[in-house]
Amino acid sequence: MxxxxxxxxxxxxxxxxxxxxxxxxxxxQKEILSRSVKxxxxxKGKSVCTMFIENSTRTxxxxxxxxxxxxxxxxxxxxxxxxxxxGESYKDTLLTLEAMGVDLFIIRHFASGSSDFAAKTVKxxxxxxxxxxxxxxxxxxxxxxxxxxxxxxxxxxxxxxxxDVYHSRVARSNIWGLNKLGAKVxxxxxxxLLPAEINSFPCEVYxxxxxxxxxxxxxxxxxxxxxxxxxxxxxxIYEYNxxxxxxxxIFKSVxxxxxILHPGPINRGVEISSAIADGPNSVIVxxxxxxxxxxxxxxxxxxxxxxx
Amino acid sequence: xxxxFKGGRVVSPQDNINEIKDIALVDKKIVLNPSNIKYDRTIxxxxxxxxxxxxxxxxxxxxxxxxxxxDIYSVAEAAARGGIxxxxxxxxxxxxxxxxxxxxxxxxxxxxxxxxxxxSGSATKGNGGETLAxxxxxxxxxxxxxxxxxxxxxxxxxxxRVLEYTKNFNLPFMAHSEDKSLTKDxxxxxxxxxTLLGLRPWPRQAEELMIAxxxxxxxxxxxxxxxxxxxxxxxxxxxxxxxxxxxPITAETCPQYFTLTDDACLDxxxxxxCCPPLRTKDDIRAIIKGLKNGIIDIxxxxxxxxxxxxxxxxxxGASFGMVGLETALGxxxxxxxxxxxxxxxxxxxxIVNPAKLIGSKQGAFSTQELGDLIVFDPKVEWTVDVxxxxxxxxxxxxxxxxxxxxxxxxxxxxxxxxxxx
Amino acid sequence: xxxVLNSREFKRIxxxxxxxxxxxxxxxxxxxxxxxxxxxxxxxxxxxxxxKKQDDINIWSGSIxxxxxxxxxxxxxxxxxxxxxxxFDINGKTIVLVDDVLYTGRTIRxxxxxxxxxxxxxxxxxxxxxxxxxxxxxxSADYVGKVIPVSKREEIDVHWKExxxxxxVYIKKITK
Numbered sequence: 038m039x040x041x042x043x044x045x046x047x048x049x050x051x052x053x054x055x056x057x058x059x060x061x062x063x064x065x066q067k068e069i070l071s072r073s074v075k076x077x078x079x080x081k082g083k084s085v086c087t088m089f090i091e092n093s094t095r096t097x098x099x100x101x102x103x104x105x106x107x108x109x110x111x112x113x114x115x116x117x118x119x120x121x122x123x124g125e126s127y128k129d130t131l132l133t134l135e136a137m138g139v140d141l142f143i144i145r146h147f148a149s150g151s152s153d154f155a156a157k158t159v160k161x162x163x164x165x166x167x168x169x170x171x172x173x174x175x176x177x178x179x180x181x182x183x184x185x186x187x188x189x190x191x192x193x194x195x196x197x198x199x200x201d202v203y204h205s206r207v208a209r210s211n212i213w214g215l216n217k218l219g220a221k222v223x224x225x226x227x228x229x230l231l232p233a234e235i236n237s238f239p240c241e242v243y244x245x246x247x248x249x250x251x252x253x254x255x256x257x258x259x260x261x262x263x264x265x266x267x268x269x270x271x272x273x274i275y276e277y278n279x280x281x282x283x284x285x286x287i288f289k290s291v292x293x294x295x296x297i298l299h300p301g302p303i304n305r306g307v308e309i310s311s312a313i314a315d316g317p318n319s320v321i322v323x324x325x326x327x328x329x330x331x332x333x334x335x336x337x338x339x340x341x342x343x344x345x
Numbered sequence: 346x347x348x349x350f351k352g353g354r355v356v357s358p359q360d361n362i363n364e365i366k367d368i369a370l371v372d373k374k375i376v377l378n379p380s381n382i383k384y385d386r387t388i389x390x391x392x393x394x395x396x397x398x399x400x401x402x403x404x405x406x407x408x409x410x411x412x413x414x415x416d417i418y419s420v421a422e423a424a425a426r427g428g429i430x431x432x433x434x435x436x437x438x439x440x441x442x443x444x445x446x447x448x449x450x451x452x453x454x455x456x457x458x459x460x461x462x463x464x465s466g467s468a469t470k471g472n473g474g475e476t477l478a479x480x481x482x483x484x485x486x487x488x489x490x491x492x493x494x495x496x497x498x499x500x501x502x503x504x505x506r507v508l509e510y511t512k513n514f515n516l517p518f519m520a521h522s523e524d525k526s527l528t529k530d531x532x533x534x535x536x537x538x539x540t541l542l543g544l545r546p547w548p549r550q551a552e553e554l555m556i557a558x559x560x561x562x563x564x565x566x567x568x569x570x571x572x573x574x575x576x577x578x579x580x581x582x583x584x585x586x587x588x589x590x591x592x593p594i595t596a597e598t599c600p601q602y603f604t605l606t607d608d609a610c611l612d613x614x615x616x617x618x619c620c621p622p623l624r625t626k627d628d629i630r631a632i633i634k635g636l637k638n639g640i641i642d643i644x645x646x647x648x649x650x651x652x653x654x655x656x657x658x659x660x661x662g663a664s665f666g667m668v669g670l671e672t673a674l675g676x677x678x679x680x681x682x683x684x685x686x687x688x689x690x691x692x693x694x695x696i697v698n699p700a701k702l703i704g705s706k707q708g709a710f711s712t713q714e715l716g717d718l719i720v721f722d723p724k725v726e727w728t729v730d731v732x733x734x735x736x737x738x739x740x741x742x743x744x745x746x747x748x749x750x751x752x753x754x755x756x757x758x759x760x761x762x763x764x765x766x
Numbered sequence: 767x768x769x770v771l772n773s774r775e776f777k778r779i780x781x782x783x784x785x786x787x788x789x790x791x792x793x794x795x796x797x798x799x800x801x802x803x804x805x806x807x808x809x810x811x812x813x814x815x816x817x818k819k820q821d822d823i824n825i826w827s828g829s830i831x832x833x834x835x836x837x838x839x840x841x842x843x844x845x846x847x848x849x850x851x852x853x854f855d856i857n858g859k860t861i862v863l864v865d866d867v868l869y870t871g872r873t874i875r876x877x878x879x880x881x882x883x884x885x886x887x888x889x890x891x892x893x894x895x896x897x898x899x900x901x902x903x904x905x906s907a908d909y910v911g912k913v914i915p916v917s918k919r920e921e922i923d924v925h926w927k928e929x930x931x932x933x934x935v936y937i938k939k940i941t942k
Contacts, residue, residue: 038843038844038845039843049541058846061846062846064849065831065833065846065847065848065849066834066849067849068831068849068850068851069834072883072884074883074884076883077834077835077880077883078834078835078879079833079834079835079836079839080839107834127658127659128657128658146659148659148660148661148662149542149543149544149613149659149660149661150542150543150544150613150659150660150661151659153612153613154613154658154659154660168543169543169544169661170543170544170545171542171543171544172543206543209540209541209543232539232540232546233535233536233537233539233540233546234536234537234540235540237537238537238540238541337833337834340839341839341840341842341843341844342839342840342841342842342843343840344840344841345840345841345842345843
């Protein structure tokens with residue numbers, strides 16, 4: 038009836054039933070967002086800490102809004118310019134905040150495995166809001182919710198994840214989540230942006246975008262970080278756009294009703310053209326709303342029945 | 346003190362002994378054919394094996410500079426508890442072992458301990474990889490090798506000079522083979538698990554490229570290059586090729602590299618984070634085969650102690666390395682138990698060949714001045730418990746592992762320095 | 767399990783309740799019936815159908831999900847049910863709140879909070895199929911199908927056609 042998992046660290050370890058429950062609950066709680074007074078009291082007295090060791094305005098806002106809508110108290114913690122060796126203080130920070138009665142931590146961290154580390158360090162519940170290159174489960178859940186919203190079911194869909202898979206926790210979480218809900222996953226990127234042995238993951242791997250888009254139901258376009266260019270992952274924005282950008286030209290070979298997703302923020306004219314980002318196939322704005330609903334659902338489900 | 350070791354199987358190829366026989370320790374010296382005198386003590390060694398003490402050519406003492414991780418006293422005690430009677434320190438301490446004063450400090454402090462403490466010297470000043478250290482001075486002070494462990498020399502031209510200069514003083518060069526340009530921020534072996542965990546990948550080629558380069562530079566300079574901690578299949582093949590060409594090279598591996606794969610890193614277990622990283626099953630097979638057929642000459646521990654606070658971190662923040670002195674013999678004997686190695690293999694790789702590399706007399710009973718020996722029961726089952734380690738650090742991925750083959754007793758310099766209760 | 771209402775009695779009760787609601791609100795211009803998710807919604811829909819059969823009156827229909835207003839959030843893991851659906855302005859309306867069983871009154875407390883988060887109704891009335899008494903909060907229903915006093919060790923189990931069962935009400939011993 039409730040969640041099986043205590044924490045939400047990644048979708049590989051999250052059972053399919055939990056994924057379905059979170060998405061179903063998000064659909065029921067999305068109603069609140071259309072009210073004039075967007076506030077319910079259910080998490081009254083619960084203390085939630087948004088611990089953002091790596092900066093992210095969007096995700097932090099989304100989580101904090103979700104907390105506030107549900108009536109939880111939010112302790113915001115951000116730490117910019119942390120060096121890797123600040124790990125000790127990461128542990129101490131967790132312990133200190135736990136001692137202050139934090140019921141649930143929402144953690145964004147530049148180090149892969151940092152949510153797992155937190156789960157081993159404190160008894161409070163942990164929601165991973167993105168750890169290094171490892172996982173970003175709430176993003177994948179909101180992507181899947183958006184697909185379900187538009188298609189009714191993910192079962193049998195073909196979803197292409199396009200772009201910097203190498204550095205992407207969004208891609209990794211989507212690969213596991215989509216597979217659990219029965220989608221066929223494709224990924225497409227230049228070889229420099231494909232991680233090792235990605236062929237052994239449950240997805241089809243493409244380097245040619247024109248091949249990859251054939252017959253897809255949705256394309257999830259990853260943000261390309263422009264600083265990768267200097268590290269030799271690609272040559273120029275122009276060339277990246279020409280080979281891996283989604284624009285009206287490539288759209289001629291894409292099925293008409295293909296959904297376009299993007300975790301944001303968008304680099305217009307790089308991985309996606311404005312015509313597509315703002316076009317009829319784009320569900321990018323829905324993703325943001327669904328993100329809020331997904332995060333509300335997760336908070337609600339994870340904190341209920343705590344004193345059984 | 347006269348002690349008789351009765352009824353054990355004595356294995357010492359350099360003495361042409363591999364049989365069940367009594368041996369004795371009389372006035373600190375080994376007597377291979379004990380006479381019928383009155384002994385102060387007789388130790389029943391039935392079912393046990395007696396060999397010279399293990400010689401570990403790759404140990405991080407952490408002293409001077411990092412005594413919170415380990416010091417020469419604690420590392421010596423850990424060695425004795427592991428059946429290791431001779432240890433060779435690596436130069437990446439602080440200050441670096443790049444001058445005779447630090448060498449003297451280590452050797453003098455080592456003399457206060459129960460085991461034979463030796464050290465290598467750094468190839469470059471401050472391990473900086475830029476200018477040559479005073480290798481000649483250190484040689485006179487007593488270093489047994491030169492090494493770039495921890496700070497692999499990247500510049501091929503400098504490496505050439507280092508090797509020529511090392512050869513000049515008739516020392517072997519112990520090489521840490523790693524192309525740093527391929528391992529920037531790298532955390533674990535490049536492959537499925539690294540992708541799964543989202544950890545920066547460490548390609549095997551970073552190691553193999555440098556092994557290839559160093560083989561060629563050994564060929565160019567004629568300096569004996571000893572390859573430390575070889576972990577990959579192609580690494581073994583490259584060394585095989587180099588040996589076929591008659592290039593003066595030897596190689597070592599460590600118990601972790603024939604025991605664990607990078608699966609040990611799943612769950613972000615920082616105790617399994619080491620340098621080079623744990624590899625794959627194929628590599629383990631190749632390493633074991635390389636040891637069997639003599640391509641890999643030596644087993645060493647790469648004992649790398651780290652304090653809890655350097656390991657109880659997110660994976661990418663944790664330090665590289667694991668302690669090994671107190672598990673090495675058990676891990677080797679486990680392979681004997683599983684019929685992957687023979688006892689003779691262990692003796693050759695962990696006693697005879699290391700002695701040759703560093704020019705030690707302790708690899709054969711007949712050449713030892715004072716007696717070094719160990720007694721172990723190859724069948725006894727035991728469980729690794731880091732809390733019982735003598736090492737100051739507990740960073741072992743083997744904690745809780747059950748092994749077959751346990752040390753009973755260690756004798757160094759003619760005195761019992763460890764005895765299993 | 768002891769059957770206390772069969773489908774015929776069930777039907778008669780709904781007809782009577784519809785008549786009572788209609789009688790009391792016939793002059794009311796802005797009139798809504800809101801069922802509490804999930805089984806309260808079944809009853810609400812039946813009442814609306816029955817009222818419309820008896821008189822051609824405009825009734826707003828809605829459902830309310832109280833899972834975000836429950837007071838046992840810490841003690842219990844609740845099922846995920848359908849969202850609230852109220853596609854009209856609540857302000858100024860007369861609302862008949864409908865649930866199947868009235869027991870402690872806690873559900874009604876939550877439902878009132880949920881409704882007041884959406885606006886300020888003119889008045890709220892309460893209709894329930896079964897009043898099993900044992901109230902813990904000061905509520906009483908305006909329309910009651912049947913009063914069935916049962917102890918705390920017993921449970922009222924309402925079966926609905928909408929769930930593929932025969933309409934009926936049972937008293938069940940709580941087994942634990």
